Amino acid sequence: MTFSPQLEARFATLLASYPPGRERSAMIPMLLYAQDELGSVTDELIAEVARRTGVTPLQVDEVISYYTMLRRKPAGKYHVQVCTNVSCLLRDGDRLFEHACQKLGIENHGVTADGQFSIEEVECMGACSWAPAVQVNYEFHHDVTPDKLDRLLDELKEKR
Amino acid sequence: MLYNPPSPLETKVLSRRFGLPDSAAIGTYLATDGYQAFLKASKMTPAQIIDEIKASNLRGRGGAGFPTGMKWSFVPRTSPKPKYIVVNGDEGEPGTCKDRVLMENDPHSLIEGCLIAGLAVDAHAGYVYIRGEYRYLIEILEKALAEAYAKGWLGKNIQGTGFDFDLYAHTGAGSYECGEESALLESLEGKRGVPRIRPPFPAVSGAFQCPSVLNNVETFCAVPHILLGGGKAFADLGVPKAGGTKLTALSGHINRPGVYELRLGFPVRQLIEEVGGGIPNGKKLKAFIPGGSSCPILTAAECEGATMDYDSMASRKSMLGSGGVIIMDEDTSMVKVGLRLMRFYSHESCGWCIPCREGTTWLTKIMTRFYDGNGSRADIDLLGDIAKNMLGRTFCPLGDAAALPMISLVEKFRDEFEDYLKGKRREETSGRLVTV
Amino acid sequence: MPDPVKFTIDGLALSAPPGTSVIDAAKKAGIEVPSFCYYEGLTLVAACRMCLVEVEKMPKLMTACTLPVAEGMVVRTNTPQVHTARKYMLEFLLTNHPLDCPVCDKGGECELQDMAFRYGAGESRYTETKVHTPEKQFSPVVFFDAPRCILCYRCVRVCDEGMGVKALGVVSRGVVSEIAPNHGDHLECDECGACIDICPVGALTSGTYRYQTRPWEMTHVGTICTHCSDGCKTTLGTRNDRILRGNNRDRSGINGEFLCIKGRYGFDFYDHPDRLQAPLVRKDGKLEEVSWSEALAAVANKFQQVLGEEGSFGIIGSNHTTNEENYYLQKFARQVLGTNNIDHHRTGDVVTTLDALSGKTGKLATVADLYRAKAVLVLGADLALEHPLLSFQIRANYRHHQAHVYVVTANPVREDKYAAAVVRGRDYASLAARLKAEPDLAILFDDSYKGDDIRAVVEFGEQLGIPVKYVPLVDRSNSRGAVDMGLTPELLPGYQPSGQPGLHYDEMAAADLSVLWVVGANPLKAGASRKAGFLVVQDMFLTETAAQADVVLPAACAYEKNGTVTSGTGELQRIERAVNTMGAKADLEIIGYVAREMGAAAKMGPWTPDAVFQEIRGAVRGYNVPMPVLVTGGAAGTTPINGRVAADARPDLVRSDHNGLFASGTLGRYSKILNSVVESRQSR
Ligand SMILES: Cc1cc2nc3c(=O)[nH]c(=O)nc-3n(C[C@H](O)[C@H](O)[C@H](O)COP(=O)(O)O)c2cc1C
Ligand code: SF4
Numbered sequence A: 001m002t003f004s005p006q007l008e009a010r011f012a013t014l015l016a017s018y019p020p021g022r023e024r025s026a027m028i029p030m031l032l033y034a035q036d037e038l039g040s041v042t043d044e045l046i047a048e049v050a051r052r053t054g055v056t057p058l059q060v061d062e063v064i065s066y067y068t069m070l071r072r073k074p075a076g077k078y079h080v081q082v083c084t085n086v087s088c089l090l091r092d093g094d095r096l097f098e099h100a101c102q103k104l105g106i107e108n109h110g111v112t113a114d115g116q117f118s119i120e121e122v123e124c125m126g127a128c129s130w131a132p133a134v135q136v137n138y139e140f141h142h143d144v145t146p147d148k149l150d151r152l153l154d155e156l157k158e159k160r
Numbered sequence B: 001m002l003y004n005p006p007s008p009l010e011t012k013v014l015s016r017r018f019g020l021p022d023s024a025a026i027g028t029y030l031a032t033d034g035y036q037a038f039l040k041a042s043k044m045t046p047a048q049i050i051d052e053i054k055a056s057n058l059r060g061r062g063g064a065g066f067p068t069g070m071k072w073s074f075v076p077r078t079s080p081k082p083k084y085i086v087v088n089g090d091e092g093e094p095g096t097c098k099d100r101v102l103m104e105n106d107p108h109s110l111i112e113g114c115l116i117a118g119l120a121v122d123a124h125a126g127y128v129y130i131r132g133e134y135r136y137l138i139e140i141l142e143k144a145l146a147e148a149y150a151k152g153w154l155g156k157n158i159q160g161t162g163f164d165f166d167l168y169a170h171t172g173a174g175s176y177e178c179g180e181e182s183a184l185l186e187s188l189e190g191k192r193g194v195p196r197i198r199p200p201f202p203a204v205s206g207a208f209q210c211p212s213v214l215n216n217v218e219t220f221c222a223v224p225h226i227l228l229g230g231g232k233a234f235a236d237l238g239v240p241k242a243g244g245t246k247l248t249a250l251s252g253h254i255n256r257p258g259v260y261e262l263r264l265g266f267p268v269r270q271l272i273e274e275v276g277g278g279i280p281n282g283k284k285l286k287a288f289i290p291g292g293s294s295c296p297i298l299t300a301a302e303c304e305g306a307t308m309d310y311d312s313m314a315s316r317k318s319m320l321g322s323g324g325v326i327i328m329d330e331d332t333s334m335v336k337v338g339l340r341l342m343r344f345y346s347h348e349s350c351g352w353c354i355p356c357r358e359g360t361t362w363l364t365k366i367m368t369r370f371y372d373g374n375g376s377r378a379d380i381d382l383l384g385d386i387a388k389n390m391l392g393r394t395f396c397p398l399g400d401a402a403a404l405p406m407i408s409l410v411e412k413f414r415d416e417f418e419d420y421l422k423g424k425r426r427e428e429t430s431g432r433l434v435t436v
Numbered sequence C: 001m002p003d004p005v006k007f008t009i010d011g012l013a014l015s016a017p018p019g020t021s022v023i024d025a026a027k028k029a030g031i032e033v034p035s036f037c038y039y040e041g042l043t044l045v046a047a048c049r050m051c052l053v054e055v056e057k058m059p060k061l062m063t064a065c066t067l068p069v070a071e072g073m074v075v076r077t078n079t080p081q082v083h084t085a086r087k088y089m090l091e092f093l094l095t096n097h098p099l100d101c102p103v104c105d106k107g108g109e110c111e112l113q114d115m116a117f118r119y120g121a122g123e124s125r126y127t128e129t130k131v132h133t134p135e136k137q138f139s140p141v142v143f144f145d146a147p148r149c150i151l152c153y154r155c156v157r158v159c160d161e162g163m164g165v166k167a168l169g170v171v172s173r174g175v176v177s178e179i180a181p182n183h184g185d186h187l188e189c190d191e192c193g194a195c196i197d198i199c200p201v202g203a204l205t206s207g208t209y210r211y212q213t214r215p216w217e218m219t220h221v222g223t224i225c226t227h228c229s230d231g232c233k234t235t236l237g238t239r240n241d242r243i244l245r246g247n248n249r250d251r252s253g254i255n256g257e258f259l260c261i262k263g264r265y266g267f268d269f270y271d272h273p274d275r276l277q278a279p280l281v282r283k284d285g286k287l288e289e290v291s292w293s294e295a296l297a298a299v300a301n302k303f304q305q306v307l308g309e310e311g312s313f314g315i316i317g318s319n320h321t322t323n324e325e326n327y328y329l330q331k332f333a334r335q336v337l338g339t340n341n342i343d344h345h346r347t348g349d350v351v352t353t354l355d356a357l358s359g360k361t362g363k364l365a366t367v368a369d370l371y372r373a374k375a376v377l378v379l380g381a382d383l384a385l386e387h388p389l390l391s392f393q394i395r396a397n398y399r400h401h402q403a404h405v406y407v408v409t410a411n412p413v414r415e416d417k418y419a420a421a422v423v424r425g426r427d428y429a430s431l432a433a434r435l436k437a438e439p440d441l442a443i444l445f446d447d448s449y450k451g452d453d454i455r456a457v458v459e460f461g462e463q464l465g466i467p468v469k470y471v472p473l474v475d476r477s478n479s480r481g482a483v484d485m486g487l488t489p490e491l492l493p494g495y496q497p498s499g500q501p502g503l504h505y506d507e508m509a510a511a512d513l514s515v516l517w518v519v520g521a522n523p524l525k526a527g528a529s530r531k532a533g534f535l536v537v538q539d540m541f542l543t544e545t546a547a548q549a550d551v552v553l554p555a556a557c558a559y560e561k562n563g564t565v566t567s568g569t570g571e572l573q574r575i576e577r578a579v580n581t582m583g584a585k586a587d588l589e590i591i592g593y594v595a596r597e598m599g600a601a602a603k604m605g606p607w608t609p610d611a612v613f614q615e616i617r618g619a620v621r622g623y624n625v626p627m628p629v630l631v632t633g634g635a636a637g638t639t640p641i642n643g644r645v646a647a648d649a650r651p652d653l654v655r656s657d658h659n660g661l662f663a664s665g666t667l668g669r670y671s672k673i674l675n676s677v678v679e680s681r682q683s684r
């Protein structure tokens, strides 16, 4: 399987970061970084990561299915994650989430028909003092109101 | 850079560089006593370093509050195995967002803390485990690491001291349980975030089954200050059995949410009223979570006279926890809060042990039904009973973390649960809470 | 030995070696501490929380499985707090359990049922919907019903740790965590079924046994597996004269509860539709079913006639039949038919090994020795495939005692993964320095070592200066017994020289004998045509050889008769009849009837297994074993000789079939299960 030179370089650094014989330690970062490039964790990627880290594909699968950020199906180009955990909830994070669903016309874990957006209700993302919080891909958006979210989503729509 | 306007009531020790231009850059760090603590420590014996930490009365900032100096002294110095430093930057506890601010604004203090810990226990490599959601911090930290390598503050023979140390950033991928120290170590080894049987504790068998020092980000960040200013001075900032300051994240119904550095023992009233600017719209306080969602919830009455330290919270049968203060006003629906919290714990339970896996799920289902208006009085007792029978019987403390808030909710807010049954909901709910 | 630790459990003053867990200490004292996830021999997971106990000075209940006893420790297992904890744990466990005991295979022998019965939770306050996922078929022999699974991880551990296969894992997390197979929707593994046996509930069920019976309706018969030479005890569950399952949950036998696919499922050849049920006699060129008396008379008359004409006899015996049958057959050949033309397919050079070890005692390793040896050297064999029990023992030895395992094989083998050193090829001598440093050693070698190779191995072993024991590997269930019983032209029972060696196996198949009598073998397998004037075959199936016979006598299989067999490691065990057969007779009985027809009954003596065995005890050195061990189902070590073997060992005649996990000579061909798993179609 071929990856971009940047990702290959990253893999190389990762594999060298752990004591000899501990290549398996690189598995989770490798999967996440590769997912960023590929959009999801594919069967091919599982086999490749298993090979490079010296484990069985089942061992990779055990890991993927444990971690919520690793996904087997591609998300939208913009993956919108709205926190509704308690600090955000107290600041209407749940309403914000419902608003986002309505705005995008999809439900939790859904992807818009054009593949541009996907949405996920997430657990606490560590933005409690700036609640409610949204992450789009890896970017944080703080103190988000429905208006702010509309503007953000509209901007992203334009960007396509 | 993420940071909120400071409060005059803060005691700026760990956060003293916040707000400086380019606060994360090594130049800024070096210009403000950066890495001087390491140089000082490099001339001390490991025992002296650990004594200094002990003198500081520093207690772990990850939630459990274990004395840091003592933890470091458990690392078997004579073990032939390599030793490791592991930083817990998983910060998954709802209500907590202070490690993020530290790493973003002052990553070099974390690196320096690791170096000093390395000197203290003869470790030459370390890993900073950062939750997957904090991807941008990986970039910030990797930049800081590169700077430190470039300037000779990491790598071989650091600044001619003869001490070698390598530090790596490692990302998680979405799991609260991976903040639990032994689950974190499993995750660091490329496995599912299932905790380990303890003992052995990480000090004896941690990363790669080697002796390891595992602490919270804030704990490590406090170390350079302790070495520079002396353990005693740090201890004096706090209360008799817990030294120093605590980064406190204020969230929920509060006018000035944010992360503030306050002396341990800071009065709760003053925290809410003065630091946080009170509750919006002049509403009254209803409930107070002192340190992340896993702590038993305090009522307004229980907050009277409370101070932000381990003993004061323990005397109220709660915990200081991780410094994530969540404030709820009089209109908050405790049923809704309870449901949301149980959903969180059942979603995050690793599933390894029966009482946590089945208990959190059961609690969530009852709470969901209750919230949907199909509850009964018996459910209220059942909720408390289930939670009490999870308590202390799970494999790791996540089960307790779910049980404690549940117990406190049904015990302290029972009236509200009963009213809810009678149809008196505290607020217009916006449909049902979607399942995560 | 360090001093024992003193402590009390439920007021009993006890002591145990340091490091003993409270759960083990309690069990030893007769105090039951319930558990699901704790399993002797597997790593600790402390997941089920059933074993919580009260310990003085400890604030919380502690898991007895992970808690080592300590001096002065005061443990209580019988307090209200402990009872409540157990009851709640069960209530938690049952919340998402389907409670489908009436239709569950495990009903009646389910640990969850037993626990609920004993510790409460008969009533549940759970009224929510349950998590449900449909049942899955992992392989022809393994089915998985996730809702019944209690996540004790025994299956995952036994597959990884016990079998060294790692075919099962856990996917997802929290309440939807699930056991998953290694190939997406199916398993590719040894198909040993250990996961099914070890499952405390009905989550993993057996493809062959499911929905066949309730466990209490079965009769259980402990016997010895009839496939390879490892000698595993398999307990056959039977009902209405049908074998419904095999397992060894009572851990009797040298294998404990270990069984491979052959031992657990491979009994199914016994009721294959092609099984012979009546004697056949060739009439007008065609084999026709006849009565037993007609067939026996035909054989006896022919034998008498040839004896009278001073014609020639050849007798080929089996490495599957019992010691009694083999002994009786060679006695018949030598005393009634007056010939040394008797042989069997030899699968390991036992004779040279014994000769090379002459004058030394205690040199043959037992299965138990392989678990205790500090070091093990494997020469040539792919143990995991050909000797699954021995491989399992060595792996367990490594896991439990960190034994050093040295591998010298042509190709990669499973032992490589944990071996202290691996040599590809045959250069075991390069390990000399390391082996000399070991406290003791067991050496196993297969048929790629024979004759002088074995003498060299023994010489090498004896020069190491440490105690060394040996295992000459053979491949069939009674290969070892066949040699011991003198089923060769050059040796009589007990390795006494026959003086005048007759024809051997291949020679007999190719010779113009007046009569060739084949008992449980298939010498014409490769398609050769018979040369003998008269061919008598005793077998279960119409093999290539039987198809050419003049008389075919349907034989009982190992699960239909009594007797003894000797494992590859020289351990003598009894086989027990589990079911009766329609039409067929045990080989011993057939031989006895032929003797009777010929009027030689008095000369031959009674043909009951017990009587013949008593004769063997007197006649075969090393077989005078203590009877209580045998009759209680134990394994008795045999030491057949301790002196030079005064005959040519004929290493040139030794060749193993190297059957792997999914093959077993003729029997394997008729086992539906062995042929149904995907692995049997792959390269093994
Ligand atoms: C379920 C659970 C989650 C935890 N999450 C975190 C976390 O995100 N960050 C953290 O520092 N400690 C967390 N902890 C506490 C750690 O187990 C550990 O006590 C801490 O990292 C030790 O560092 P300290 O002594 O510096 O506090 C968690 C504990 C549990 C039981
Ligand atoms: S308490 Fe048990 S199931 Fe829950 S997270 Fe810990 S180990 Fe996993």
Ligand code: FES
Binding pocket: C034, C035, C036, C037, C038, C045, C046, C047, C048, C049, C050, C051, C052, C063, C064, C065, C066
């Ligand atoms: S036996 Fe101890 S936790 Fe399962």
